[in-house]
Amino acid sequence: MNCLKTDDVRSKPRIDMARFVLDASALLAYVNNEPGADRVESVLDQAMISTVNLAEAITKLVLTTGSTDQTLRLIDEVEMEVADFDQGLAQQTGALAALTRNRGLSLGDRACLALARREHAIAVTADYAWNKLDIGVDIQLIRPSSRAP
Numbered sequence: 001m002n003c004l005k006t007d008d009v010r011s012k013p014r015i016d017m018a019r020f021v022l023d024a025s026a027l028l029a030y031v032n033n034e035p036g037a038d039r040v041e042s043v044l045d046q047a048m049i050s051t052v053n054l055a056e057a058i059t060k061l062v063l064t065t066g067s068t069d070q071t072l073r074l075i076d077e078v079e080m081e082v083a084d085f086d087q088g089l090a091q092q093t094g095a096l097a098a099l100t101r102n103r104g105l106s107l108g109d110r111a112c113l114a115l116a117r118r119e120h121a122i123a124v125t126a127d128y129a130w131n132k133l134d135i136g137v138d139i140q141l142i143r144p145s146s147r148a149p
Contacts, residue, residue: 020047021116023125024108026142031061031074036126036142043124048081050089053095054112078104090115097134103129113137 020043031042040047049057050124054075059095083089087129092114093107100110109127113135116123122138130139 005058005080018050019043019121020046020137020140021112021119021121022049022053023112023123024049024053024060024128025126026124027053027057027078029126029142031057034126039142040124044078047117047124048083048115048121050115051085052085052093052108056108058092060109063073064143083115083119085111089118099135101135102129105129108122 022040025038026036028034029036030044058071058075061074062068064073065071067140089111093110096110096113097103101112105113109125109130112125113123113130113133115121117136122140124140124142126142128141131141133139
């Protein structure tokens with residue numbers, strides 16, 4: 001079983017096949033009850049997140065709340081599988097840089113996409129820059145673009 005436990009942060013044991021991989025933006029939308037949180041909630045029982053994206057979300061929450069303890073309690077309430085960022089994912093994440101350069105995707109964005117590709121899952125994000133990416137990964141935007149008419 002692949003299970004993460006860091007202080008009070010725990011993941012669920014590995015499920016047979018995660019159908020969705022959350023980007024940090026999707027997790028933050030859910031935790032902060034932002035627009036799109038309902039879409040994230042509807043897939044949580046079939047979702048996983050990379051340790052890279054989890055670290056990104058924890059960082060943003062700690063900086064926002066000013067409290068590591070509060071942040072870890074919030075994250076602990078979200079039950080999902082956490083996937084370790086291993087050498088294979090590191091290689092795939094790096095390789096995606098060439099394919100996503102024109103969209104300005106971050107390392108965290110590419111880590112999410114690499115995990116979704118490996119797991120044959122749908123990447124879930126609030127980041128509209130992912131719209132219409134053609135890299136062999138299905139992408140679900142949790143809210144419409146603020147640029148939409």
